[in-house]
Every structure is written in structure tokens, then in C-alpha cells.
Amino acid sequence: MITPVVMAGGSGSRLWPLSRQQYPKQFLKLSGDHTLLQQTLLRLQGLEVSAPMIICNEDHRFLVAEQLRQINTVNPQVLLEPVGRNTAPAIALAALLAVQQDQDPILLVLAADHHIADQNAFQKVVQQAQFFAEQGQLVTFGIVPTHAETGYGYIHRGEALEQNGFLVAEFVEKPHAELAQSYLDSGDYYWNSGMFMFKASVYLQALQQFRPDILESCTKAIVKRQQDLDFTRIDLAAFQQCADESIDYAVMEKTADAVVVPLDAGWSDLGSWDSLWEIGQKDEQGNLCCGDAIVLNTTNSFVHSEHKLVATIGVEDLVIVETKDALLVAHKDKVQDIKQIVNRLQQAKRTEHINHREVYRPWGMYDSIEAGDRYQVKRISVKPGAKLSVQMHHHRAEHWVVVSGTAKVTTGERTYLVTENESTYIPIGEIHALENPGKIALELIEVQSGSYLGEDDIVRLEDRYGRG
Structure with a gap:
């Protein structure tokens, strides 16, 4: 049986202002009616797979749980990383947990933020990869390149095998343009997708051989794991001691058992705004417009509007992204520099790279409508049956006006109802x-x-969602 392991960490800063630390790209609907995480799981329908294992950081756990609920995912396991330590340790945690719960499952390791246009082609290649995984080999999926890309690492294929597989001759770093073109011309190189398939025990054996320190730290972290609601928490102290290492460096570049299977299924890692423009449905002038947009004498541009009308006149090769609290205007050739904007926001101690104006919580969401000196106004939406934590604030008072529905309010020893058009x-x-x-x-x-209105002025005394 195949156990999907979906890596759902990362901040996706190159897709700012849509992607932010607390709501990164894997949780956004960027290429269809479902989020990238949901698409990753729905892409497996039709394959014989067990319940998926999702690896994410603690801040995103309720986002993951809600998005899994929306697509009716049955019995998922959500494994929480207390700190980021790259892919080799994360996959080790999944493998250790899997062997404790099954005899020796085959792990299909996927990223939660990839776009794959052809589901049938993807599933066919997964079945080909399963053949090699069952033989005890470590499989990586190599993307058949469509152009001389300098932003990806490459896999050099070696000896041809049955079932359309190849031994891996070498992994190579991101090349310069001339070298990338030579890779494309040779036909012997694939883009490194970051997707893998192998038996859990085989991966753990490889770690024992090449990086026993990583295996030791992860084993300690898993042994001391705790269940928190629907989430599995590992031991922070043990995992903090683990090396920060990718699976490529830790295992795949060292093993003699690496196999690459080519994947030609319309793959993109959606790592930048120009990659989204590439896969989108464009008009006759090469424009991709999402939301309320009017384009006049505009060519080869990407306009994404969430809340306002965006109008363009006489421009070309631009990326324009509008959200409630930020507006990005960039040349398509310069979108890789968006990280510099995010870095400046961070240095200035601003918050536009962390949260959207709308912030989602396990009980619902809030939208920060207005703020000024000593006051702030929010629109709050609470799901049916949900409850915010029992709390208090040292620096602020609050006035609540109910717009619709009924609020059950507790203040001190008193509990009462507040209905539409009433306040407290x-x-x-x-x-x-x-x-x-x-x-x-x-x-x-x-x-x-x-005098102070920050979110950290919350003393939680009781919380049904396990927040301290």
C-alpha cells in the first residue's frame, strides 16, 4: 500500500502579497477551484493509497485541518514540525511513524504547492515508480524539461532500466543559461521535482548509512511524540538538535540505489508570478486577468485583483497583484526579486508579509477594517458551535456589536446572549x-x-483548540 506524505511547510514569499507567512501559497486557490494542498490530495484519487500524512508547521495546523475537511479526507494524520529542519528530517519523521503503524509502507513524498495539469499521466508515472520502490530502490521524479530553466536543479540520467526508469548518474545544481541549454539539448537531464517514492524502511536504512545523526534525532523526537486533538506533536528539544538538511544532500546524492522516472504531465512548482502566468488561460494579447480588471493596449501581463477594479493602459510584461492591504506592480522579468520586498517589510517590523488583513482562526476569521491611535475596528465571524478562548487583556477594552446571529457572551461570572443589533x-x-x-x-x-492593541495582549485561560 502507498502512503502519501505531503510536505506542507514553507512560506511561499515569492508569491507575495497573496502568499504570506500565516497563509502561504499551498493554502491558496491559485490554479482552480481547490487550493494547491487540496489539489495534491485530489490528484491521488484512483490510486490505491492509504490515508495521507501531512507534515506542516504548528501555525498552519488549523488551516490544514479545515482544508482536509472541505474535501472529505478520511483519517488523515497531521504531523507538526515545531521548527523547520528541511526535507530529510521531515521525511524521516513520516517514515518512522509509518513503520510503527504499518508493516513497511511505500511512501509517496509530494510537495503541497505543485501544479500538475495531467492527472492521468501523473498517476501512470507513480505506478511505474512503485515498481522500483517495491524492489528497494529510492525513486525520484524527474520533470521532462520544456526550456533551459536556470531556476531548478537537474538530474542527469544514467543507465536505462525497465519500466521507463533510469539509474541516477548525478544530481546537479542550478546551472547558468548556457549550461542549462546544453542539458536541454542532450535530452539526458530532468528538472529535479522534489517528489520521491520508496519504502519507509529503505529510506531509514539509507539515513542510518549516510546520516545517522539525523535518524537519531528524529527517532528521539518521534518516541516522545504526543497527540493533541487531531495533530501529532513531536518532541521539540530532540528535533531542535537535528541537522537542517535536504533529502537530496543527505541521501539521494550519496546512494547507489537512486532511480529517476521521467514525468511529463504539465508540472510547475508555481514558485513565482511569471510561472502562474505561464500556466494560465490568457487572452489574445497574452494577458491573464483574475478578478475585476480592465486592460487597454496591454500585452503579456498578469493582473490579479481581489477587491478593487484594476485598470491598465499601454503596458506590457507587468505583474499587478491587488489585495486588501497591499499592491504589487513588477516587471515579469523581475518577480524573483519580490523576496527583497519581503525582507524590507521584515526589517521595518511591518506585518504585511505575515498576515493578510483577513486572518483565519480555528473558530472563524476576523478582518481588520480600520486602525488608528488607541483604537482598532474588526469584523469578526464565528462558525456555528465555535468558541473563542476564555481570555483577558491588560491594555484594551472591547465593544461588540452583533450584526447577525446570536452571541453567547461570558464576562466574569455572568453569561448572557447578545442578538442582532444589540451590543455589549x-x-x-x-x-x-x-x-x-x-x-x-x-x-x-x-x-x-x-494603550496597546497588539494580538500578543491576550492571556488565554482556557482554549478548546489547544492554544496556550
Whole structure:
């Protein structure tokens, strides 16, 4: 049986301002009606696979759980990384957990943020790869290149095998343009996709041979794991001691058992705005428009509008992305430099690279409508049956006005209902809680006032979602 292991970490900063630390690209709908994470799992329908294992960081756990629920994923395992340590340790955690729960499953390691246009071609190649994995080999998927790309690493194929596989001759780093063209012309090189397939025990044996230190740290971290609601938490202290290493460096470049199977299925890692433009449905002038946009005398441009009308006149080769709190205008040839913008935001201690104006929580979401000196206004939506933590604030008071639905409010020892067009007041220092006891979403306006309005001025006394 194949166990899918989906790597759902990463921040996707090159797709700012849409992708942010707390809502990165794998959780966005960038190429269809489902998010990239959801597409990754739906792409497996028709294959004989067991319940998937999702590896993500703690901040994204409720996003993952909600997106799995939306596509009716049965019995998923969500493994939380307390700190990032790259792909070799993450896959080791999955392999260790898998062998404890099964005899020796084949792991299909996938990234949560890839686009694959041809599902049938993908599944056919997975079945080819399974043949080699069952023989005890470590399989990597090599993307058949379409152009001389300098942004990817390459895999040089060696001796041809049956089932359309090849021994791996070598992994090579990202080449310069002339070298990339020679790779393309030779026909013997593939893009390194970062997708793999092997038996869990085979990968662990390879780690024992080449990086026993990584295996030791991950084993300690898994032994001390704890279950938290639907999430598996590993031991922080043990995992912090683990080396930060990719599977390529730790295992695949060292082993003699590496096999590459070619994949030609319309693959993209969606690593930049120009890659999204490449896969999108464009008009006769080469423009890809998403949302409310009017383009006049505009060519080969990408316009993404979420909330406002975006109009362009007489421009070409531009990327324009509008969100509630940010606007990006960039030349398509310069979108790789977006990371510099994110770095500047970080250095200036701003928040536009961390959160959107709309912030999702396990109980619902809030939208920061307005802010000024000593006040802030939010629109809050609470799911039916959901409850915010029992909490208090040292520096701010809150006024709640219910727009629709019914709020169950606790302040101190008192609990009462607040219905549509009614309001209530939470003084500074008052222990309080907000709950939606109804069958429809609760919508309210919250006005905060005080000397400090940061999200870290929350003392949680009780929380059904396990947040400290």
C-alpha cells in the first residue's frame, strides 16, 4: 500500500502579497477551484493509497485541518514540525511513524504547492515508480524539461532500466543559461521535482548509512511524540538538535540505489508570478486577468485583483497583484526579486508579509477594517458551535456589536446572549469569552480601545483548540 506524505511547510514569499507567512501559497486557490494542498490530495484519487500524512508547521495546523475537511479526507494524520529542519528530517519523521503503524509502507513524498495539469499521466508515472520502490530502490521524479530553466536543479540520467526508469548518474545544481541549454539539448537531464517514492524502511536504512545523526534525532523526537486533538506533536528539544538538511544532500546524492522516472504531465512548482502566468488561460494579447480588471493596449501581463477594479493602459510584461492591504506592480522579468520586498517589510517590523488583513482562526476569521491611535475596528465571524478562548487583556477594552446571529457572551461570572443589533462592553482586565451557540455564522463588529492593541495582549485561560 502507498502512503502519501505531503510536505506542507514553507512560506511561499515569492508569491507575495497573496502568499504570506500565516497563509502561504499551498493554502491558496491559485490554479482552480481547490487550493494547491487540496489539489495534491485530489490528484491521488484512483490510486490505491492509504490515508495521507501531512507534515506542516504548528501555525498552519488549523488551516490544514479545515482544508482536509472541505474535501472529505478520511483519517488523515497531521504531523507538526515545531521548527523547520528541511526535507530529510521531515521525511524521516513520516517514515518512522509509518513503520510503527504499518508493516513497511511505500511512501509517496509530494510537495503541497505543485501544479500538475495531467492527472492521468501523473498517476501512470507513480505506478511505474512503485515498481522500483517495491524492489528497494529510492525513486525520484524527474520533470521532462520544456526550456533551459536556470531556476531548478537537474538530474542527469544514467543507465536505462525497465519500466521507463533510469539509474541516477548525478544530481546537479542550478546551472547558468548556457549550461542549462546544453542539458536541454542532450535530452539526458530532468528538472529535479522534489517528489520521491520508496519504502519507509529503505529510506531509514539509507539515513542510518549516510546520516545517522539525523535518524537519531528524529527517532528521539518521534518516541516522545504526543497527540493533541487531531495533530501529532513531536518532541521539540530532540528535533531542535537535528541537522537542517535536504533529502537530496543527505541521501539521494550519496546512494547507489537512486532511480529517476521521467514525468511529463504539465508540472510547475508555481514558485513565482511569471510561472502562474505561464500556466494560465490568457487572452489574445497574452494577458491573464483574475478578478475585476480592465486592460487597454496591454500585452503579456498578469493582473490579479481581489477587491478593487484594476485598470491598465499601454503596458506590457507587468505583474499587478491587488489585495486588501497591499499592491504589487513588477516587471515579469523581475518577480524573483519580490523576496527583497519581503525582507524590507521584515526589517521595518511591518506585518504585511505575515498576515493578510483577513486572518483565519480555528473558530472563524476576523478582518481588520480600520486602525488608528488607541483604537482598532474588526469584523469578526464565528462558525456555528465555535468558541473563542476564555481570555483577558491588560491594555484594551472591547465593544461588540452583533450584526447577525446570536452571541453567547461570558464576562466574569455572568453569561448572557447578545442578538442582532444589540451590543455589549468588555472592560480592561475582565475575563471573558465569545461563543456562537447558533446554527448560522455569528457576525459582529469589535471596536478595541486602549494603550496597546497588539494580538500578543491576550492571556488565554482556557482554549478548546489547544492554544496556550
